[in-house]
Amino acid sequence: MNELLGALLGLALATSGPAADPHSFGNPQVVRPRHLDLDLTLDFAARVVRGSCVLELEYLDRERASHLDLDSENLKLERVVDPASGRELPFVLGPSEPPLGQRLRITLPTPRPDRVRVVYETSPSASALQWLEPRQTTSGKRPFLFTQGQAIHARSWIPTMDSPGVRATYAAVVHAPPGTLVVMSAEHLAHDPKQGVFRFRMPQPIPAYLVALAAGEIEFRPLSARTGVYAEPAVVERAAAEFQDAEKMMQAAEALYGPYAWGRWDTIVLPPSFPFGGMENPRITFATPTILAGDKSLVSVLAHELAHSWSGNLVTNATWSDFWLNEGFTTYIENRIVEALYGKERAEMEVLLAQRQLQDTLASPRSSPERTRLAQDVAERNPEESYSAVAYEKGAEFLRVLEARFGRERFDAFLRGYFSGNAFQGMTTDRFLEILKRDLFRGDEDAWRAVRVEEWVRGTGLPDNRVVPSSQRFVRTRAAAEAFASSGALDGATWGAWTTAERRDFLGSLPRLLAPERIGALDRALRLSEAQNAEVLSAWLRLAARNAYEPAYPALEAFLVGQGRLKYLRPLYATLLENPKTRELARSIYAKARPGYHPIATASIDALLSHPSGGS
16 A cells, blocks of 8 residues: 555544444444454355454443444344453344344443454345355356345344444455355455465455455456456356456546555456446455456446445445445546547447436436435435436536536546545535535635536436537437338348447337337347347347337346346336236246345345336
């Protein structure tokens, strides 16, 4: 770690307690964990993790710290002890309070202990853990495990303060069956794979949701001195070829926003049930295999997760009501990295596709006015309900408005100062707006009103001063979609020459409903049901589902059963459910697919099926 980052880390560790978090039982205003020592055993047969977590405590108010409150969810607690004296500490596990789990209250005697050790075991149904049987992996030889902590799932496998505003360093010793490779969001230390012992250390303080682990039949391929890819043996070479620009992405991001703070940046391609495109766990991005298109057309997901190394991991939303500060900034930076590597034309096409997605979200019956705000009060609901294009795309659009107002040079300088000045700290919307007015607007109230900052951040819907790029390629794809809709004219050779973005735009520009003979001709001419690119295939399958196009049903079922990425699952199931002709098909496919989905995905789709007529 260079001197600048070391100084920033020291400053962050000396700051006062975090903001109150309605999604955590923790009491960090008086005492908080500053380091975790994990000693864990992975039991694939029982589908549990068992072991201990030692929490090194930092007291902000030692006199008032009569107890330590931690977050837990379905943890089986064996005992809590003071490691220094060996004395057992009284604890009470509160009642279950969905979606928060249970409060674990540990009595802290006088003199206050510096550390507490919690001995525990997870539940086989822990929401952060997915245990895969060998048949669910590519080789079919060994089981697989991976974690997903965001937003409030870390408490289901680690007893700690599971709040984005509470940061701690950690170390871990993990015991796994022979033949299993374990990776974590941390530095690799001296492993002993023959004995199944793996050791890790994360020296930078991170929120609990970024503590991550994967274990299974995994191989590694280096991409540069500080980047590489992990994957199952049958996938690793394809992943290495797809991700060969990882180092260039890092260099582009550093040129824009300053030094990368985390040492290495590796990626692990997980089995298809991983519920997200990627997860920004520090030092190792967890990624879905659906981005392996063979032509780098979907690697913007990698750029997004790398961007989180600044916006999210370095400066983190203090609570989940401030989620847009993570995702809006990251989506903006993702597009800047794509532009730096692949050109302005591709970056602008991706912006236009995202803007269409945002418009669809805002028009959906499921989007109440409150849920179209950037700054949302999610205190009374599961924070994952705030996951939508609003936080990502509306947040990025707001930043593009700021860039257009002040110019890239000045806006980039502001972002560099924002990240370096608030490194390893939580950020609230109110605090960000103070910094924005002071450092970018420099107190100019007229400019503040002209940009309509308050309307962007606190208002509903989408202000009309957004920046909409132009694309000559999309002029042609939209003209082609209009021609096909009106006359059935279709040029397969042109389709073959189009990029993934152009194909997505063509499909997205078609009318929602097409005549049966027209949609059949489209499928036959372009072989859409055989598409291998997940973005193109999902766009086609949604169109086919809207039109109850039966020849596409086998491809639809194969896609929904074969992968568990929520970006594809929710729109497809929602589309099937909104059409009375396809509702039973949705339920039939889901019954087959559900056992292979991650708990986060099943919770989301279960909720969708319980309100099938809400629109898509």
